[in-house]
Amino acid sequence: MTAREADAGRIDTSRPHPARVYDWLLGGKDNYPVDEALAQQVLAVDAHAAGNAKANRWFMHRATRWLARNGIRQYLDIGTGIPTEPNLHQVAQGIAPESRIVYADNDPIVLRHAEALLRSAPEGATDYIQADVREPGRLAELAGDVLDLSRPVALSLIGLMHFVPDEDDAYGLVRSLLDALAPGSHLVLSHVTGDFDPASAERVVTLYGKGGVTLRPRTRAEVAAFFEGLELIDPGLTSAPQWHPEPGSGQPDPAGRPVPVYAAVARKP
Incomplete structure (x- = not known):
């Protein structure tokens, strides 16, 4: 048995995992009853939670297309979650087949499906x-x-950093990752916020906490701090559906209800 196979066997189905909860919200099947239970509880607090997850996913698609069309050929996607088609490599390689993608996650079930x-x-x-x-x-x-790593890489942190609390130095972790990348690299980041409905956000934080998962929504200013020292790509830091919206993509209307996810793409000078 390989080390990967050994790791893949240690799947904890007694506690929810963010990647599997996200998979359920996206309509996937690679999750367990404990993940569905938490997702259903979140939906009881925020009936738009599944739509918010899809808006986050669609942002990843649009950001990847933008990067591929602007010459980026390498991607490091951390916290990739359960592969849901089309995934980042399919979007990037659909435009530039020579693109190279590395996915990373800490859930063994993701490893199984990724392989x-x-x-x-x-x-x-x-x-x-x-x-x-x-x-x-x-x-x-x-x-x-x-x-x-001597050439530009797109560092993709989609829906990840709100699971990293302040005491784990979330900002320092992102800076360390960027420090390892060449000038011309890009940061692609989306992050949950409580700015639009603080009470509901706090209830969702509590639900995740009861499942053993830390959730740290951040304000717009706090999310903006992840991009300090980088050159934001127009339109800057926005709600996820407002970043380069594309007609007919099925995303929520940017002028409609606020999606509590901030998103941006920025270039390392």
């Missing part, structure tokens, strides 16, 4: 590493087996 489903275009490369965002040095070292 089965993440198939690269023959011109490019797709790999998966089991690692945590709290290990920036290890992440950079392992990603360097597939990516050329």
Whole structure:
């Protein structure tokens, strides 16, 4: 048995995992009753939670298309979650087949599905590493087996950093990851906020906490701090549906209800 196979066998189904809860909200099947239970509780607090998850996902698609069309050919996607088609590598390689993508997550079930489903275009490369965002040095070292870190990389942190509390130095972790990347690299980040409905956000935090999951919504100013020292791509930090909206994409109307997810793409000078 390989180390990967051993890791994949240690799946804890007694506690919810953010990646599997997200999968359920997106309509996926790769989750367990404990994940569905938490997702249903969240929906009872916020009836739009599934729509918010989809808006976050669609932001990833649009950001990846923008990056691919602007010459980015390498991607490091941390906290990738359960592969849900189209995934980042399919979007990027659909535009530039030579693109190279490394996925990272800390849930063994993600590893199982990643190894089965993440198939690269023959011109490019797709790999998966089991690692945590709290290990920036290890992440950079392992990603360097597939990516050329002396050339620009898109660092994708989609719906991840709100699961990293302040005491784990969320900002320092992102800076460390960016420090390992070449100038011209980009940060793609989306983050849950309580700005639009603080009471509901606090109730969701409590629900996640009862399941053993830390959730830390951040204000717009707090999310903006992740991009300090970077060059924000127009339109800057917005709610997820307002970042480069595309007609007919099925996303919520940017002029409609607020989606409590901030999102932005920024370039490392």
